[in-house]
Amino acid sequence: MTTRREAVAAEIPRLRRYARALLGDDGEADDLIQDTLERALARLPQWRDGDNPRKWLFSILHNLHVDGLRRKSRRPPHVGLESLGVDQSSPSADGASGRDLDHALQLLSGEQRQVVLLVGLEGLSYAETAEVLDIPVGTVMSRLARGRERLRTLMDYEGGDRNGRASLRRVK
Amino acid sequence: MMAPRRSSESELHAFVDGELTADERAEVEAALASSPQALELVRDVREINDALRQRYAGRLSEPLPPALHKPLARLGRRPVAPFATLARWAAAAAVVMAAGAAGYGARGLLAETRRSEAAFVTTALGAHTVYVPEVRHPVEVKADEAHLVRWLAKRVGADVRAPALGSLGWRLMGGRLLPDQGLPAAQFMYEDASGRRLTLYVRKETGLNNTSFRFHEKDGFGAFYWIDRPLAYALSGRLSRDELMNLANVVYAQLEAQEAGKASGGQAQ
Numbered sequence: 247m248t249t250r251r252e253a254v255a256a257e258i259p260r261l262r263r264y265a266r267a268l269l270g271d272d273g274e275a276d277d278l279i280q281d282t283l284e285r286a287l288a289r290l291p292q293w294r295d296g297d298n299p300r301k302w303l304f305s306i307l308h309n310l311h312v313d314g315l316r317r318k319s320r321r322p323p324h325v326g327l328e329s330l331g332v333d334q335s336s337p338s339a340d341g342a343s344g345r346d347l348d349h350a351l352q353l354l355s356g357e358q359r360q361v362v363l364l365v366g367l368e369g370l371s372y373a374e375t376a377e378v379l380d381i382p383v384g385t386v387m388s389r390l391a392r393g394r395e396r397l398r399t400l401m402d403y404e405g406g407d408r409n410g411r412a413s414l415r416r417v418k
Numbered sequence: 419m420m421a422p423r424r425s426s427e428s429e430l431h432a433f434v435d436g437e438l439t440a441d442e443r444a445e446v447e448a449a450l451a452s453s454p455q456a457l458e459l460v461r462d463v464r465e466i467n468d469a470l471r472q473r474y475a476g477r478l479s480e481p482l483p484p485a486l487h488k489p490l491a492r493l494g495r496r497p498v499a500p501f502a503t504l505a506r507w508a509a510a511a512a513v514v515m516a517a518g519a520a521g522y523g524a525r526g527l528l529a530e531t532r533r534s535e536a537a538f539v540t541t542a543l544g545a546h547t548v549y550v551p552e553v554r555h556p557v558e559v560k561a562d563e564a565h566l567v568r569w570l571a572k573r574v575g576a577d578v579r580a581p582a583l584g585s586l587g588w589r590l591m592g593g594r595l596l597p598d599q600g601l602p603a604a605q606f607m608y609e610d611a612s613g614r615r616l617t618l619y620v621r622k623e624t625g626l627n628n629t630s631f632r633f634h635e636k637d638g639f640g641a642f643y644w645i646d647r648p649l650a651y652a653l654s655g656r657l658s659r660d661e662l663m664n665l666a667n668v669v670y671a672q673l674e675a676q677e678a679g680k681a682s683g684g685q686a687q
Binding site for chain 2: 251252255256258259260262263266267276277279280283284287347348362363365366367371372387388390391394397398401
């Protein structure tokens with residue numbers, strides 16, 4: 247049990263990173279992590295030896311997130327940045343500044359965001375991602391392709407000023 | 419490439435994500451040479467992944483917010499939690515009763531407690547600043563001598579442990595035994611690759627109540643200290659408050675996990 251607890255504790259920073267990127271909000275992200283830890287704790291005895299702690303914890307987090315979305319759908323809709331008057335029309339020069347990325351991520355569908363982050367940020371394999379989200383690997387792949395394509399467009403990677411961007415790349 | 423466009427796009431993603439076999443990789447690499455569009459996609463996806471990691475990298479090193487301390491502590495303490503909670507309630511009740519009986523004497527009690535905690539962290543930080551600059555004799559017993567922890571635990575008279583901080587880049591150098599107001603105390607010293615040093619000071623403490631993390635700072639040295647009876651701990655170093663806090667979190671989680679492992683008959687070393 248000791249090693250299991252240590253394994254869980256060791257995953258907390260990664261869970262927080264994912265939750266923050268997924269939800270785009272610090273407070274909500276930490277609420278989700280708190281719930282995830284509570285549930286993980288309660289289920290620790292059911293954890294089979296050899297189970298990958300990362301996959302197991304991300305599954306718990308995902309299920310709680312989905313439950314939360316269901317509950318939320320009965321509440322008034324989320325107030326988007328656009329309705330708060332946040333200017334979206336002028337992407338910053340490098341197109342990849344943190345705020346732009348946050349914003350672009352939030353413009354993906356939740357399903358796309360999950361796979362883009364689990365694979366691209368957390369480095370989970372397609373098979374692990376499929377298990378965490380409880381969907382077929384083929385679905386992971388199609389959501390990934392669509393999500394990244396959307397990000398490319400949003401981040402002005404596609405069809406933008408390629409020469410300008412190329413020089414920025416070199417500067418970086 | 420021979421494959422239809424749709425599957426070829428997925429293949430490019432799989433290429434970036436390391437999902438292909440060596441043969442498939444070679445095929446994609448060959449295709450990339452003749453397709454600027456495919457190359458562009460591969461580059462963009464890599465850039466997106468880099469940007470994501472960069473954007474959220476802070477999460478991996480920053481200290482955990484207070485809201486997460488409770489589940490984190492329970493993560494280590496669960497099997498003993500009901501008793502610990504009971505003991506804490508009993509202690510609280512005793513304080514309330516004492517306060518009721520003695521009127522405003524409670525204020526004196528609190529002040530006394532604060533003074534003792536202050537004395538503890540001052541001594542710990544003092545020991546840190548005395549021994550950390552030592553070049554030839556920073557520690558009394560080196561970490562590679564197996565009896566270090568056993569010896570210190572025996573002398574301090576409690577289950578003292580040296581947390582493993584190697585994954586955070588801190589190597590245990592060793593430890594020493596110190597006098598603290600007539601009581602034995604243990605000091606473990608750690609060093610990172612850049613030569614910075616960190617000490618964990620541990621002493622038996624049964625008089626004061628358990629505390630959460632407290633921070634103390636003096637002359638550029640910082641210390642997080644806490645009491646988790648029967649021991650009091652202070653983690654000191656010339657580090658930023660955030661970095662020290664993060665380390666304190668890890669130390670605390672490890673000690674708790676070992677404690678819980680022991681209580682549940684687990685295999686804590």
